[in-house]
Amino acid sequence: MSSSTVNIAPQKTIEKQPLPWSLWWRQIRAIFRLEVEKNFLGRRSILLYLLALVPIVPLVLLAPFTPPGNEWRDFNQYNMIFAIFYGGLILRTVVFFGCAWIFMNLFRGDIIDRSLHFYFLSPVRRQVVVVGKYLAGLVTSVALFGATTIIAMLLVYLPHFYSESTRFFFDGPGLGQLLTYTSVTALACIGYGAFFLVVGLFFRNPIIPALVLYGWEWLNFLMPPLLKKISVIHYLHSLAPVPVSEGPFAVVAEPTPAWIAVPSLIIVTALVLIIASYRIRRMEIRYGSD
Amino acid sequence: MSETNSKHRPIGQDEIRNSKSEIRNSLIVFDDVSKFYGEILGVNRVNLQIAPGITSLVGPNGAGKSTLMNLMTGLLRPTRGRITILGIPTDQPEQLFRYLGYCTQFDSFPRGLTGREFINSFLLVHGYEKKKAAELTTIALERVSLMEAADRKVAAYSKGMRQRIRLAQAIAHQPAVMILDEPLNGLDPMVRAETIALFRKLAADGLHLIISSHILHEVDMMSDRVILLNNGYVVAEGDVHGVRDEMQEHPMQILIRCDNPSKLAARVFDKDHVVEARLHDDRMGLFVRTRDADRFYLLLNEVVAEGEINIESIAPVDDDLSAVYQYLIGSEG
Numbered sequence: 001m002s003s004s005t006v007n008i009a010p011q012k013t014i015e016k017q018p019l020p021w022s023l024w025w026r027q028i029r030a031i032f033r034l035e036v037e038k039n040f041l042g043r044r045s046i047l048l049y050l051l052a053l054v055p056i057v058p059l060v061l062l063a064p065f066t067p068p069g070n071e072w073r074d075f076n077q078y079n080m081i082f083a084i085f086y087g088g089l090i091l092r093t094v095v096f097f098g099c100a101w102i103f104m105n106l107f108r109g110d111i112i113d114r115s116l117h118f119y120f121l122s123p124v125r126r127q128v129v130v131v132g133k134y135l136a137g138l139v140t141s142v143a144l145f146g147a148t149t150i151i152a153m154l155l156v157y158l159p160h161f162y163s164e165s166t167r168f169f170f171d172g173p174g175l176g177q178l179l180t181y182t183s184v185t186a187l188a189c190i191g192y193g194a195f196f197l198v199v200g201l202f203f204r205n206p207i208i209p210a211l212v213l214y215g216w217e218w219l220n221f222l223m224p225p226l227l228k229k230i231s232v233i234h235y236l237h238s239l240a241p242v243p244v245s246e247g248p249f250a251v252v253a254e255p256t257p258a259w260i261a262v263p264s265l266i267i268v269t270a271l272v273l274i275i276a277s278y279r280i281r282r283m284e285i286r287y288g289s290d
Numbered sequence: 291m292s293e294t295n296s297k298h299r300p301i302g303q304d305e306i307r308n309s310k311s312e313i314r315n316s317l318i319v320f321d322d323v324s325k326f327y328g329e330i331l332g333v334n335r336v337n338l339q340i341a342p343g344i345t346s347l348v349g350p351n352g353a354g355k356s357t358l359m360n361l362m363t364g365l366l367r368p369t370r371g372r373i374t375i376l377g378i379p380t381d382q383p384e385q386l387f388r389y390l391g392y393c394t395q396f397d398s399f400p401r402g403l404t405g406r407e408f409i410n411s412f413l414l415v416h417g418y419e420k421k422k423a424a425e426l427t428t429i430a431l432e433r434v435s436l437m438e439a440a441d442r443k444v445a446a447y448s449k450g451m452r453q454r455i456r457l458a459q460a461i462a463h464q465p466a467v468m469i470l471d472e473p474l475n476g477l478d479p480m481v482r483a484e485t486i487a488l489f490r491k492l493a494a495d496g497l498h499l500i501i502s503s504h505i506l507h508e509v510d511m512m513s514d515r516v517i518l519l520n521n522g523y524v525v526a527e528g529d530v531h532g533v534r535d536e537m538q539e540h541p542m543q544i545l546i547r548c549d550n551p552s553k554l555a556a557r558v559f560d561k562d563h564v565v566e567a568r569l570h571d572d573r574m575g576l577f578v579r580t581r582d583a584d585r586f587y588l589l590l591n592e593v594v595a596e597g598e599i600n601i602e603s604i605a606p607v608d609d610d611l612s613a614v615y616q617y618l619i620g621s622e623g
Contacts (some may be wrong), residue, residue, distance in 0.1 A: 031415060
């Protein structure tokens with residue numbers, strides 16, 4: 001084929017230049033905006049809203065009634081009731097499956113919709129796409145499930161003990177507990193989010209590894225102390241403001257102090273995101289036939 | 291003295307190297323590229339140097355056209371070999387897509403966006419500032435005649451409008467290389483003609499346009515050169531007439547309209563390069579098959595000069611892409 005010397009070639013592309021942080025930041029913002037919009041307004045978001053409402057609906061329905069039995073008339077019991085409600089329903093179920101849905105769909109959803117090339121055909125480092133999408137997933141999940149945590153806690157106390165609750169939140173430990181529970185929810189989103197993002201990149205059907213992790217997290221209370229530490233839920237439990245007994249069969253392990261639990265979760269999350277970045281860097285898109 | 295020296299000094303190795311590298315940096319280069327999907331062959335041992343202009347990829351389904359395009363854009367990685375686009379390796383998307391636009395066959399529209407928002411958001415992802423992105427968006431939409439529908443949701447677009455918005459996406463950042471997978475699909479005849487004119491203009495401006503299409507007469511009309519693919523192999527490449535000329539095993543067919551085809555037949559038949567001479571059904575023309583079209587045209591010049599036969603027209607019958615395709619690949623495009 002004949003060659004031509006029309007000089008439209010980029011000049012010195014190999015030349016070493018400083019890292020373009022401001023460009024990456026603009027690109028992350030653009031990706032973040034698109035993804036947040038998709039997470040909140042896309043057709044897949046309906047399931048998320050329903051999931052976020054799961055703990056709220058029964059509490060709203062129960063709000064006008066005080067259940068029979070003396071324990072329900074004791075304000076202090078409600079600390080334990082919310083701790084169990086939070087650990088069992090909000091953290092292990094709503095946040096877990098909500099994060100699975102949001103983060104697995106960040107890439108897997110685009111692959112299914114055949115729209116990942118919107119990003120792959122842009123001059124964006126693929127690692128930047130991972131960061132933009134992850135941050136969007138994080139903001140979505142923390143906003144939704146953080147709100148669920150706050151509303152659920154307020155609904156547990158306020159309708160039944162209004163004056164005690166006011167004192168509990170404003171003069172007692174209530175506000176601190178509320179912040180701690182919300183922070184634990186945020187940390188859960190950080191940890192589970194990274195795991196599910198990477199699962200969505202590696203597995204064609206990410207439901208199976210998600211269920212395996214779900215089982216692992218639920219059976220965590222039966223595991224020896226060393227294995228307990230290979231989980232997200234162990235660290236989250238360690239941070240909970242009200243310790244909850246895990247039952248007569250539970251293997252007791254020392255809770256990990258917050259100064260270890262929080263950085264550990266963040267470091268593991270960072271490592272998982274690096275794996276995701278490596279994976280996406282080598283990812284191929286193959287649509288249809290020739 | 292020193293001036294003379296500088297004018298006539300021998301060209302150094304460095305200059306030769308730089309000049310070669312400059313030429314290579316203006317080309318799309320495939321160096322012994324193969325792609326296998328497991329055991330299945332995508333493309334095999336492709337060596338190409340594609341210059342600016344319109345290059346069409348032609349071949350039946352499964353020939354390797356999309357594989358070649360996806361390799362060029364880095365969406366696929368070659369199993370073997372190396373591809374560079376204007377000197378940039380295809381595994382560096384952050385560099386590559388500053389100079390390359392790809393119009394795929396598939397939609398990649400984030401939901402709920404209007405045409406304008408779609409192009410604008412694509413440019414923001416590129417990293418453009420808001421003002422510049424808005425400006426480039428308007429230019430791209432104008433170029434594909436989509437300004438009127440710019441503020442309608444992409445989801446409500448017709449097939450032709452979707453095709454145009456994809457085209458706008460590919461040209462929005464004003465790339466030097468455009469790869470267009472079936473870009474004329476779904477366009478009405480008017481827009482088709484406008485789009486082909488746009489391609490011609492972009493090619494005249496020195497851009498590379500790599501186009502895959504099934505519509506051979508359109509490819510023939512707009513392409514500077516073609517790459518014919520079959521079963522993952524490059525069967526032929528070059529400008530259509532050049533490729534046709536090299537197909538010695540298929541003599542060129544020429545139809546000569548004249549007032550005395552029988553006499554013309556007798557005149558040309560004894561030439562060694564003429565394989566066949568057959569009268570047209572209406573007996574007002576002669577089909578000739580020749581192995582050397584240039585010599586045959588010279589012969590016709592002599593016939594005209596002799597003045598015994600009045601020649602009205604001369605038209606090659608199979609000097610087009612359809613014929614090349616049929617001879618090399620064996621079926622109609």
